[in-house]
Amino acid sequence: MKNDQKQSCLALAREVLHTEANAIIRLAERLDDSFTQAIELILSCQGRVVISGMGKSGHIGKKIAATFASTGTPAFFMHPAEAAHGDLGMLTERDVLIALSNSGESDELLALLPALKRKGVPIIAMTGRPQSTLAQEANLHLDAGVEKEACPLGLAPTASTTAALALGDALALALLDARDFKAEDFALSHPGGSLGRKLLVHISDVMHSGDALPRVLAGSSLKEALLEMTSKGLGMTAVCDAHGVLLGIFTDGDLRRTLDKTLDLAGLCIDDVMAHQPRTIEAHRLATEAVNDMEHYKINGLLVVDRENNLVGALNMHDLLKAGVV
Structure with missing residues (x-):
């Protein structure tokens, strides 16, 4: 790689990181009562937190579900396409659904709304568009919107997925604090790892x-x-x-x-x-x-x-x- 190509590569990489960092900073500044309402809704949940999303939002949803589960909030990921073919039976009115979609118009998620409402499952939407169908139909909406993607083509989900992941972490750790979740509790969910051994061995x-x-x-x-x-x-x-x-x-x-x-x-x-x-x-x-x-x-x-x-x-x-x- 020529020197000018190296410099161009480094400049683009720095721009990507700055764009994504700024997206998270603006997200933090924008947090409002809807966040605390979401925390209260999840804390009152007597079942599980079910997280769903398509494509890149689905990948982010899986990680959020894993973070929830390991920090004291029972959770699992449900693929929206599979939900429409039977997996929706996993949900009850005791559960809470967190639906991720940057556009708020994912067909697979919107197709689930009538059945979810009939079951009485509360819905927390996490989208980048407060005016979207998913945001409007949900019980609560968390705005994870970004000004622009880090992708130079403006196409690949980058800053938007980073913002959604960070918002999911914020939810998980706010819940951890509200539940007074301790290091020993964390270790009980990680008995096979080095962290579990360090926290559980006396x-x-x-x-x-x-x-x-x-x-x-x-x-x-x-x-x-x-x-x-x-x-x-x-x-x-x-x-x-x-x-x-x-x-x-x-x-x-x-x-x-x-x-x-x-x-x-x-x-x-x-x-x-x-x-x-x-x-x-x-x-x-x-x-x-x-x-x-x-x-x-x-x-x-x-x-x-x-x-x-x-x-x-x-x-x-x-x-x-x-x-x-x-």
């Missing part, structure tokens, strides 16, 4: 406990502590009193520091070389919080305690990597 799910937990009693020899560290394979051991209360920790790093100070390890007691007041975490906390603590304090492991400082578990960075939360 310390208790990944920690070593019981016989797998490295620990020695206060007063034990350093040799006993080293044998415990080797057998449990976590690179550390907790030091507790006879009642299980945590007193300290001894790690591979502590061993190296001890070797720097003396070569006579045989007579050492673990009390003399352990680190007092080790970093700890409680079992009910999220595993991602353990990651943050380890990174902040530059350590590779944590001991898990209850509220009375009794030792209940241990974990290291390898456990968190294995659980997929890092």
